[in-house]
Amino acid sequence: MAYAFDFGWLVEYWPVLLKGIGITLELTVIGGLLGVSLGIACAWARALGPAWLRPFVSAYVEMIRNTPFLIQLFFIFFGLPALGFRLGELEAANLAMVINLGAYSCEIIRAGIQATPRGQFEAGASLGMTRFETFRHVVLVPALQRIWPALSSQIVIVMLGSSVVSQIAAEDLTFAANFIQSRTFRAFETYFVSTLIYLALAILLRQVLRGVGWSIFPKRGAAAR
Amino acid sequence: MSLIEITEVKKRFGDNEVLKGINIDVEPGEVIAIIGKSGSGKSTLLRCINGLETIDEGSISVAGAQLLPDDLHLKALRLKVGMIFQGFNLFPHLTAGKNVMLSQMVVKKTPKAEAEVMAKKMLDRVGLGHKFDAYPDQLSGGQQQRVAIARALAMQPIALLCDEITSALDPELVNEVLAVVKELASEGMTLLMVTHEMRFARDVCSRVVFMHQGRVHEIGPPGEVFANPQTPELKQFLGMQ
Numbered sequence: 001m002a003y004a005f006d007f008g009w010l011v012e013y014w015p016v017l018l019k020g021i022g023i024t025l026e027l028t029v030i031g032g033l034l035g036v037s038l039g040i041a042c043a044w045a046r047a048l049g050p051a052w053l054r055p056f057v058s059a060y061v062e063m064i065r066n067t068p069f070l071i072q073l074f075f076i077f078f079g080l081p082a083l084g085f086r087l088g089e090l091e092a093a094n095l096a097m098v099i100n101l102g103a104y105s106c107e108i109i110r111a112g113i114q115a116t117p118r119g120q121f122e123a124g125a126s127l128g129m130t131r132f133e134t135f136r137h138v139v140l141v142p143a144l145q146r147i148w149p150a151l152s153s154q155i156v157i158v159m160l161g162s163s164v165v166s167q168i169a170a171e172d173l174t175f176a177a178n179f180i181q182s183r184t185f186r187a188f189e190t191y192f193v194s195t196l197i198y199l200a201l202a203i204l205l206r207q208v209l210r211g212v213g214w215s216i217f218p219k220r221g222a223a224a225r
Numbered sequence: 226m227s228l229i230e231i232t233e234v235k236k237r238f239g240d241n242e243v244l245k246g247i248n249i250d251v252e253p254g255e256v257i258a259i260i261g262k263s264g265s266g267k268s269t270l271l272r273c274i275n276g277l278e279t280i281d282e283g284s285i286s287v288a289g290a291q292l293l294p295d296d297l298h299l300k301a302l303r304l305k306v307g308m309i310f311q312g313f314n315l316f317p318h319l320t321a322g323k324n325v326m327l328s329q330m331v332v333k334k335t336p337k338a339e340a341e342v343m344a345k346k347m348l349d350r351v352g353l354g355h356k357f358d359a360y361p362d363q364l365s366g367g368q369q370q371r372v373a374i375a376r377a378l379a380m381q382p383i384a385l386l387c388d389e390i391t392s393a394l395d396p397e398l399v400n401e402v403l404a405v406v407k408e409l410a411s412e413g414m415t416l417l418m419v420t421h422e423m424r425f426a427r428d429v430c431s432r433v434v435f436m437h438q439g440r441v442h443e444i445g446p447p448g449e450v451f452a453n454p455q456t457p458e459l460k461q462f463l464g465m466q
Contacts, residue, residue, distance in 0.1 A: 117312075117314075119310055119312050119314035120314060120316065122277055122308075122310065122314065123310065123314035123315075123316070123373075124328075125276075125277060125299075125303070126275055126277065126303060126307065126308035126310075126377075127303070127307075127327075127328035127332060127376070127377070127380060128300050128303040128304050128328060128332040128333075128380065129328060129331055129332055130296060130300070133331050133332070137316075137327055137331055138316050138327075141318045142316075142317055142318050145318065217318065218318050218319075218320075218360055
């Protein structure tokens with residue numbers, strides 16, 4: 001084996017990598033915030049919402065959870081324009097991530113809601129709160145706290161999964177790596193560096209999510225109930 | 226007109242008729258103990274009074290608010306009757322103070338500062354003013370139940386329903402909760418309580434209702450009911466046979 005490692009290209013190409021990191025982060029933040037919001041709404045609908053709404057939400061969730069993310073992305077980016085719904089590659093990537101995380105987080109959050117003791121709903125009701133008020137003020141936070149580790153993992157998975165948006169030319173970190181590799185032919189070095197960057201981003205994201213959990217849930221209480 | 230009017234109430238779970246025509250009228254300031262074996266329908270009756278269970282026949286009204294299954298009527302009813310549960314049911318993610326403030330702010334739209342003043346006052350009333358910032362899992366069972374009482378009181382109900390509120394407590398914690406209830410009774414609060422504390426029922430209550438197989442089997446002042454039970458079922462329940 002006489003391969004000579006050469007990381008010299010980094011000097012020239014780091015702005016490309018940086019831009020890619022920026023876009024990956026942007027996709028993750030927007031996808032995470034909107035995706036989890038959509039997930040909460042769907043979890044409410046599926047666990048507590050009106051009966052007529054549930055089949056629609058179930059259909060959406062099962063459709064997304066049983067098809068590949070890449071196909072969902074292609075459908076949005078290449079398929080929808082046929083109906084006159086044309087999106088740029090970043091918008092399409094964002095939309096696909098929101099829709100994807102929405103479905104997966106729906107099921108995670110629903111599990112948290114359904115683990116709520118019945119007494120919590122009854123206490124809310126006996127104090128005069130409507131079912132929705134009880135959900136919003138009483139049920140939601142402990143439910144999220146119960147499933148926060150699982151939800152955090154799902155958000156990290158979605159961040160890592162965002163690498164496929166390079167397939168529609170959204171210029172994320174993977175796109176940047178592919179671009180650099182095609183210019184420098186330094187495949188090992190390029191993908192080695194991008195691997196390390198993804199690893200660092202994932203670890204960072206987990207820490208951030210832990211911090212978010214720390215700040216929105218009480219330091220004591222709730223977890224076990 | 227009585228404060229709480231329960232008229233010919235029937236309740237079925239599937240084929241099982243749990244309440245077979247209940248009639249009780251409660252006057253303002255009365256303290257009623259509902260006793261009976263498990264399965265006699267006493268908890269179900271209590272839960273019907275604030276609409277946690279629907280009724281199949283008959284009617285219930287509290288201070289003119291009729292029990293009807295739509296949100297508007299339920300809310301009107303529930304603003305008049307508070308409920309305290311066997312399992313406390315405090316909100317685990319909120320401090321004691323916030324537990325007492327929440328429904329005031331959400332349901333009555335009370336401004337935060339005002340709700341906080343009320344919460345302090347009510348926690349003081351149950352002897353827990355100093356636990357305002359404690360989370361439920363930092364409190365003993367007896368303290369949690371007293372916070373639950375404060376939470377119900379903060380909505381300024383005209384009657385309180387207590388569903389076996391000391392049954393989940395360690396024996397040494399029962400008295401601190403009963404002391405609070407006793408004080409409420411002496412202040413004139415109307416109370417309906419399902420209880421196994423016979424001594425408390427005898428000392429504090431104005432009337433005792435003995436339920437058996439979904440019916441009011443005997444009813445009367447505690448002196449009569451406990452000293453001179455008329456039916457074999459009540460005698461057996463009281464361990465007099």
